[in-house]
Amino acid sequence: MPLWPVYTGTNEPHDGISTLPPPPPWRAFDGGPVLGAPAEGDASATSPDRTHRAETYRATPQTVQLVNAALYLRRPLLVSGPPGTGKSSLAYAVARELCLGPVLRWNITSRSTLHDGLYQYDPLSRLYAARQAAQVSPARAGLPETESGIEDHLRLGPLGTALLPYARPRALLIDEIDKSDLDLPNDLLNVLEEGQYEIPELVRTARHAPGGRAEVMIDGTDERAPVERGRVRCHAFPFVVLTSNGEREFPPAFLRRCVTLRLRQPDDTQLADIVRAHFDGEPDAYAQTLISRFLSRVGGGDLATDQLLNAIYLARSSDLAADSLDELAEQLMPYLSEAPEVDAF
Structure with a gap:
């Protein structure tokens, strides 16, 4: 019998995430190759302020119930409420208790786009590196893009990293989504619904790479993860927390795909x-x-x-x-x- 609640709000780390039942058929994902847990030595995992946030967070019974609903249903958790009610701290508390590894954080501004969250690619640095390599070895000038190191100039963003096919869910904090451009919530719909995305730069060059695989840098660390044929699909849907200060309304289609938690001022x-x-x-x-x-x-x-x-x-x-x-x-x-x-x- 699956354990409920998986997240207890007691701040005592445990392996309850392994007792989650299979996802609903409409939220099942089969991405691969399956990756192990991220290295615990990452700086964001040991940051004193984030550790303190996680250890001191106090969850209400309503918070515990809705966090577990989001985990069971493999749905994002939209957390709204006044400033200072612990919206962002919740992600760190859940990640610590369930041993989900370092929290991936995407701070939203009015200029944020979906592309920023998925990956960043610097074509100018790749072009410069290719020219430098050609000067050293003229024979490299005519090599395909992949062989000239395109993956060395591409890094996955927080959302893109969270959707890698990890065996256990990663924790992703999308902070202050209400500050975004009006289009961002709608742009997120398909990615969060399908649990996958493409990197066109790698799709175009996949035929030149051995097995169509590229080793790409991930968010927050110098580690790399394999991406096959430029396509990323999750295996365990990440625990996604989107925070909002209630400064705007969201489209019904976006709200329908989220579990909604409204935090109130503590008594x-x-x-x-x-x-x-x-x-x-x-x-x-x-x-x-x-x-x-x-x-x-x-x-x-x-x-x-x-x-x-x-x-x-x-x-x-x-x-x-x-x-x-x-x-x-x-x-x-x-x-x-x-x-x-x-x-x-």
Whole structure:
């Protein structure tokens, strides 16, 4: 009998991902050759700030249920909510608990395109390298593109790497999707639905490569992965977290293909638990006061939990008088929608 929940929210690493049942027939993928887990020595796997995020994340029961729904259904998880509610930290927490390896992260801007997430190819650097090689050995000037090292100038992006045929799902964070161009969510539909994509530069040159295979650099590391005939298809669908601050609406076709999780501002019990996790101990009297002040102000506008954590940290780490601490705490917890004050000259 499959284990439910696979992700428990306890932050204790385990191999529960191996107990997932087979995917629904309409979400089954057969990409190959199947790859093993990425190297744990990658820098993004040991980054102290990301490790701390994962260890201190506190999941609500609703979060646990919907993360497991996304894992079982092999669907992306669209996480929305106010700033500072732990949307991006969720990806690191799930990856750590389920031992999914380093989180692949794609930070979205208004200029981001689907191509950016899949792969980057630098034809100018390839042309320069080919000219340099021809000067050293004129006989190489007429070689096919693949033999002149086209794969050395191509690197898979976060999305492209996540869709490689790994035996276990990779974790992919697509952060702040609502900042994207209007077309990006629609452009993502086919790739996330089909779990595959093509690299035209490799498709064109596949006939020149032994077995049609190219060894391509992957995101976040100097390691390489085999790509056959320029086509990538996943084997285990990645655990994809898309975050949104709720600044825009998404097309119904996009929402239909996602499991949707709406995070809310934590209450006093949850805030105390978050403070306990970050500071490794019970909140002291002043921290409780700051929690109460934070909660009383939430109704007046958007506040982020890390604003509260910053105020508590300074209260614990400085010897400021109580009045100075109160004044500093007010300055550290402004409403996020307020425009900053500018001194007149």
